[in-house]
Amino acid sequence: MDVSKIMAVFFSPAGGTQNVVLALAEGLPLPVEKLDVTPFSKHQEARTFASDELVIFAVPVYAGRIVPLAAERFARMKGRQTPAVCVAVYGNRAYEDALLELTDLAQQNGFVPFAAAAALAEHSIMRSVAHGRPDKQDAQKLASFAQQLWQKLEQAPAGSSLAVPAVPGNRPYKAFKAVGFVPSASSACTRCGRCAARCPSGAISPACPDKTDKTRCIFCMGCVSVCPVQARHINKALLWAAEKAFALKFGERKEPEFFL
Numbered sequence: 001m002d003v004s005k006i007m008a009v010f011f012s013p014a015g016g017t018q019n020v021v022l023a024l025a026e027g028l029p030l031p032v033e034k035l036d037v038t039p040f041s042k043h044q045e046a047r048t049f050a051s052d053e054l055v056i057f058a059v060p061v062y063a064g065r066i067v068p069l070a071a072e073r074f075a076r077m078k079g080r081q082t083p084a085v086c087v088a089v090y091g092n093r094a095y096e097d098a099l100l101e102l103t104d105l106a107q108q109n110g111f112v113p114f115a116a117a118a119a120l121a122e123h124s125i126m127r128s129v130a131h132g133r134p135d136k137q138d139a140q141k142l143a144s145f146a147q148q149l150w151q152k153l154e155q156a157p158a159g160s161s162l163a164v165p166a167v168p169g170n171r172p173y174k175a176f177k178a179v180g181f182v183p184s185a186s187s188a189c190t191r192c193g194r195c196a197a198r199c200p201s202g203a204i205s206p207a208c209p210d211k212t213d214k215t216r217c218i219f220c221m222g223c224v225s226v227c228p229v230q231a232r233h234i235n236k237a238l239l240w241a242a243e244k245a246f247a248l249k250f251g252e253r254k255e256p257e258f259f260l
């Protein structure tokens with residue numbers, strides 16, 4: 001099967017999912033075009049892909065599911081029996097139903113998810129967990145998986161349908177109940193607006209970047225990750241206690257899993 005173009009469509013508020021996509025791209029023989037649907041300004045982005053294109057969908061896991069905002073944005077991407085690679089990125093706790101949900105979503109929208117992966121990235125809230133991941137070891141595994149999935153594509157006769165691997169997870173998916181911390185801005189805020197530009201949910205207005213609409217915040221830490229003066233933060237005392245307990249329970253290194 002010939003592939004004319006590769007596009008990565010990803011949602012990555014704190015940048016970990018994007019790093020996984022970049023590592024995967026290293027193992028592919030064509031340049032990977034990037035469509036970052038994270039910012040609120042991209043919430044109506046829509047595309048249709050042909051059967052000779054390859055699409056990589058990558059999304060973070062929140063509470064064992066895919067982020068609902070990302071699911072909405074991915075649902076605007078339509079395939080025509082377009083081969084797809086589905087990647088769920090998690091912070092070393094568990095990915096539960098997220099990868100299954102992502103592959104189901106891809107299929108519902110006309111894609112053929114012939115390859116899938118559950119990969120690790122630094123936990124965007126509890127940053128000492130999976131700190132620095134994806135690391136060199138992850139990058140090697142991701143690049144080698146990319147080579148294998150490319151082989152699967154190349155070996156498939158033109159016009160044939162690619163086999164879709166089974167991935168872990170249950171239907172119906174677990175209920176989505178993400179809890180987290182709403183970041184606020186300290187007096188160090190320079191009102192540069194980078195946080196507003198990154199915020200996926202429109203919880204930070206460009207006119208008042210030192211305020212957060214708590215009803216819209218999805219706790220993604222995108223604003224914290226892009227703030228150049230560390231003005232955006234979450235309550236350190238609360239985080240310290242939560243992170244200590246979390247690291248004790250989920251600190252042991254997990255490895256990426258691949259499905260072909």
Ligand SMILES: Cc1cc2nc3c(=O)[nH]c(=O)nc-3n(C[C@H](O)[C@H](O)[C@H](O)COP(=O)(O)O)c2cc1C
Pocket residue numbers: 011012013014015016017018059060061062063064065089090091092093094095120121122123124125178179180218219220221
């Ligand atoms: C609200 C929220 C919920 C999360 N839930 C999970 C989870 O259920 N399991 C897990 O292992 N990691 C969880 N994480 C960690 C993220 O999946 C992980 O840090 C991911 O790399 C974030 O992607 P990003 O850096 O592209 O934003 C959660 C993070 C947030 C912000």
